[in-house]
Amino acid sequence: MAEEVVLHGLWASPYSRRVEVALKLKGVQYKYIEEDLSNKSPSLLKYNPVHKMIPILVHNGKPIVDSDVILEYIEETWQEYPLLPEDHYERARARFWRKFIDNQVLLAALLKAFWGEENGREKALEEASGLLNFLEEELKEKKFFGGERIGMVDIVANVIGFWIGTFEEGTGIELLTVDKFPKLCNWVDEYLSSSVIKENLPPKDKLIPFVRFRFGGTSASK
Amino acid sequence: MAEEVVLHGLWASPYSRRVEVALKLKGVQYKYIEEDLSNKSPSLLKYNPVHKMIPILVHNGKPIVDSDVILEYIEETWQEYPLLPEDHYERARARFWRKFIDNQVLLAALLKAFWGEENGREKALEEASGLLNFLEEELKEKKFFGGERIGMVDIVANVIGFWIGTFEEGTGIELLTVDKFPKLCNWVDEYLSSSVIKENLPPKDKLIPFVRFRFGGTSASK
Numbered sequence: 001m002a003e004e005v006v007l008h009g010l011w012a013s014p015y016s017r018r019v020e021v022a023l024k025l026k027g028v029q030y031k032y033i034e035e036d037l038s039n040k041s042p043s044l045l046k047y048n049p050v051h052k053m054i055p056i057l058v059h060n061g062k063p064i065v066d067s068d069v070i071l072e073y074i075e076e077t078w079q080e081y082p083l084l085p086e087d088h089y090e091r092a093r094a095r096f097w098r099k100f101i102d103n104q105v106l107l108a109a110l111l112k113a114f115w116g117e118e119n120g121r122e123k124a125l126e127e128a129s130g131l132l133n134f135l136e137e138e139l140k141e142k143k144f145f146g147g148e149r150i151g152m153v154d155i156v157a158n159v160i161g162f163w164i165g166t167f168e169e170g171t172g173i174e175l176l177t178v179d180k181f182p183k184l185c186n187w188v189d190e191y192l193s194s195s196v197i198k199e200n201l202p203p204k205d206k207l208i209p210f211v212r213f214r215f216g217g218t219s220a221s222k
Numbered sequence: 223m224a225e226e227v228v229l230h231g232l233w234a235s236p237y238s239r240r241v242e243v244a245l246k247l248k249g250v251q252y253k254y255i256e257e258d259l260s261n262k263s264p265s266l267l268k269y270n271p272v273h274k275m276i277p278i279l280v281h282n283g284k285p286i287v288d289s290d291v292i293l294e295y296i297e298e299t300w301q302e303y304p305l306l307p308e309d310h311y312e313r314a315r316a317r318f319w320r321k322f323i324d325n326q327v328l329l330a331a332l333l334k335a336f337w338g339e340e341n342g343r344e345k346a347l348e349e350a351s352g353l354l355n356f357l358e359e360e361l362k363e364k365k366f367f368g369g370e371r372i373g374m375v376d377i378v379a380n381v382i383g384f385w386i387g388t389f390e391e392g393t394g395i396e397l398l399t400v401d402k403f404p405k406l407c408n409w410v411d412e413y414l415s416s417s418v419i420k421e422n423l424p425p426k427d428k429l430i431p432f433v434r435f436r437f438g439g440t441s442a443s444k
Contacts, residue, residue: 050322064311066321069314069317069321076310076313077310088299091294092286092294096287096291104326
């Protein structure tokens, strides 16, 4: 049976983009279906009745939802270009950082730092910096979190490699500066130079007004 | 080299208890160290500098933190008694339900339903019921989420199998009733009859005052 791989996604979603990057790194051919979250399709509601969200990967008719569940599925199903290290302990470390990047604390701190109330900004920026510092330390002398090449943690760190930059441009607020985060900034450069990443990022000129509208409310005028 | 497995945990934590159950199901010998979260030990701070939380599994001197990262590590490291199904799609489903049980929405709904303000209780109970209903449906005719025996989802579902009951007894509020959730209630019976589960639950007479103190504030007098 020919494989049928379909991804239901959203152009502006970092979660959806992660799945695309993983599929491309592994050389998996897939069909992409853009979803409109303001008018969810019957397929989306059928495939993900619990969360009613993207991304959804449909493999030979079977839906897999939740981006990190999808990433584990992709890693197990297609052997090309392993996204996780072989060593069990290193795999656990990668999963830990994947979860760290995705945890609500970091996301909440970032949203608050860029899009929250003015009077809580300084504290939120400090909190976000403190959390990003753990990633700065984790990079050590590595080019990518995955070592010499992009791995699972790098894929998930697109929110740091690209979305933070978009937030910075959209608000004029600086967070990821070279003096504070030399290793992370170097990583961002390497990351954005990688062809598979570059080709799977939303256009910034379209994303900036999108995030401004999404997070900035009507008061965000910058 | 003889294996050295040490678990830093907390007697009342469902996350810590999960790791114990997984180790016991796989027949892994381990040393248990009870942590006092009001006075965190130097080991805890050294092994988990990011979150400073339990559980922490230290395997031959290397720390693994975050209960679901630990569960994946245990599953990969010790082959006895597989906790996840073999089939990739079924593994993805198990990981999805594990994440569903652990997500903030369900936990928030449960805490609000049992320990929140009186005037928001009915809505919170309704929300928690709606979420539990997905699990009721997932059980179908299965004895356990893992099929004929306890698997990864069952281990994680200890918050439903035991902690909800403790909350019910601690507050006098009913949520998991046989008329609304016949399959889940049957699962709870099977679950609590299983020897490895039974032997790894905190004593209820000690846990009820603990959760009352932890979540109920000073106003919880029931």
